[in-house]
Amino acid sequence: MAIFGKPKRDVPQLDRQDSLSAKPVLNRLVKLERAEDGNIILQVPRRDTAMARTVARVFGIPPYKRVALDELGTFVIELCDGQHTVREMVDKFSKRFKLNRREAEVSLSTFLRTLGRRSIIGLVIERRDARGR
Amino acid sequence: MGVDREPVSTKQYTTFGWQGIGLTVPSAWNLVFTQGNYEAGNVRLADEDSVRLEMRWQPAERGQAPEAMVDAYLRRVARKADKDRVELSIHRGLNLASPVGKDVECYRWMAEQQVLAMLSRCRQCGRIVHLHLLGRPEEPLRGLARTVFASLDDHPEGGVLFWKFLDVEFASPARLPLMDRSLQAGCIRMAFGRRLLRLEFVRASLAEVVLARKSLAEWFTEFYRKQLRRRRFEIQEVPVRGHRGIDVTGRAWLLVNPSRLFGRPRILRAACWHCDETNRIFICCFDGSAGEAAMFQRALDGFRCCATG
Numbered sequence: 001m002a003i004f005g006k007p008k009r010d011v012p013q014l015d016r017q018d019s020l021s022a023k024p025v026l027n028r029l030v031k032l033e034r035a036e037d038g039n040i041i042l043q044v045p046r047r048d049t050a051m052a053r054t055v056a057r058v059f060g061i062p063p064y065k066r067v068a069l070d071e072l073g074t075f076v077i078e079l080c081d082g083q084h085t086v087r088e089m090v091d092k093f094s095k096r097f098k099l100n101r102r103e104a105e106v107s108l109s110t111f112l113r114t115l116g117r118r119s120i121i122g123l124v125i126e127r128r129d130a131r132g133r
Numbered sequence: 134m135g136v137d138r139e140p141v142s143t144k145q146y147t148t149f150g151w152q153g154i155g156l157t158v159p160s161a162w163n164l165v166f167t168q169g170n171y172e173a174g175n176v177r178l179a180d181e182d183s184v185r186l187e188m189r190w191q192p193a194e195r196g197q198a199p200e201a202m203v204d205a206y207l208r209r210v211a212r213k214a215d216k217d218r219v220e221l222s223i224h225r226g227l228n229l230a231s232p233v234g235k236d237v238e239c240y241r242w243m244a245e246q247q248v249l250a251m252l253s254r255c256r257q258c259g260r261i262v263h264l265h266l267l268g269r270p271e272e273p274l275r276g277l278a279r280t281v282f283a284s285l286d287d288h289p290e291g292g293v294l295f296w297k298f299l300d301v302e303f304a305s306p307a308r309l310p311l312m313d314r315s316l317q318a319g320c321i322r323m324a325f326g327r328r329l330l331r332l333e334f335v336r337a338s339l340a341e342v343v344l345a346r347k348s349l350a351e352w353f354t355e356f357y358r359k360q361l362r363r364r365r366f367e368i369q370e371v372p373v374r375g376h377r378g379i380d381v382t383g384r385a386w387l388l389v390n391p392s393r394l395f396g397r398p399r400i401l402r403a404a405c406w407h408c409d410e411t412n413r414i415f416i417c418c419f420d421g422s423a424g425e426a427a428m429f430q431r432a433l434d435g436f437r438c439c440a441t442g
Contacts, residue, residue, distance in 0.1 A: 072342065097412060098411055099338055102318075106318040
């Protein structure tokens with residue numbers, strides 16, 4: 001436990017089965033926009049701190065960042081609806097783009113990790129009871 | 134809680150080839166780790182859940198029998214089990230496979246997981262190959278072990294090494310060692326050769342996305358920007374292996390290749406094609422002396438992209 005400042009929260013460690021069974025879901029604060037080519041542009045809100053608001057006011061920066069996705073990213077984001085597990089997403093991604101399953105899993109996991117780090121998505125993980133069900 | 138694995142009888146099998154060693158393995162297994170070279174190294178294959186096969190190879194030491202090597206290995210396993218305070222059981226002399234032309238010993242050990250293993254020494258080339266098939270303690274592995282172990286092939290045939298992994302399949306000349314490899318999701322690149330000679334096989338995925346914005350020739354020129362520097366080259370659109378492709382010929386500038394004046398020019402030959410069926414781009418590229426260029430066509434003929442190509 002930290003002596004000064006906020007106590008550190010224990011981040012739950014996920015094993016491989018938990019990671020593949022998790023269901024990614026889009027952050028409700030992130031807005032989706034369609035570009036002319038049909039790909040998605042994410043509007044990700046900036047951090048809402050006093051400093052960020054001041055800088056935005058002074059420099060006229062909009063309160064959100066725009067992240068333009070390509071065809072692959074659009075396909076993945078459309079599946080982040082809280083209904084599809086990561087395993088199902090890997091299967092669909094592999095079939096749609098004709099990738100080897102391992103390639104699909106590695107690329108998708110990396111992309112989801114990046115989205116999670118930027119708080120664009122979260123993961124819904126079902127708890128197991130004491131008997132592992 | 135473990136995940137139920139598909140029973141052996143319903144599995145589909147494919148061939149795996151790496152550094153001249155071939156095996157029949159379930160098609161759901163993929164290469165996840167490689168290390169070493171032709172002389173000694175190891176690879177691991179995994180399914181969706183965990184590592185299923187570990188394969189190690191090394192040259193045989195004079196007079197070293199497979200049994201003695203298994204003794205040494207099992208002593209290490211026993212020491213580790215002691216240290217981890219885990220119960221270990223060992224069964225040796227199992228009758229799992231006896232591939233032709235090899236001295237083998239098959240055994241099983243069980244601790245937190247079950248391992249069925251075979252150590253093989255080839256009587257022809259002397260290569261030692263040590264295979265470990267991993268599974269849960271209660272999992273029936275014998276049938277799978279028999280299929281995998283009996284299929285072992287451990288040296289080149291006809292002067293070529295057969296490679297097959299991650300949906301890539303080609304044959305390289307046995308005399309050219311693997312000098313560079315890049316196994317990234319989306320692009321696999323394997324380069325063989327020695328000083329002033331390079332034979333490369335490339336497979337790039339997501340071709341429809343890549344080629345939506347540029348032509349195959351533009352993509353190739355960008356991909357091989359470094360190799361094409363200081364060369365005069367020509368690109369022709371031709372069908373390659375029944376697919377839309379390009380043929381590239383190039384020659385190094387005289388300043389870079391003065392031996393051209395003595396009848397020893399260095400040339401670049403490449404074939405690049407887009408396979409619609411697999412949504413991939415393939416490249417076979419030769420960079421070396423004109424006298425050795427015949428290996429390019431043989432390499433291209435052995436580089437498979439799909440069932441028809």
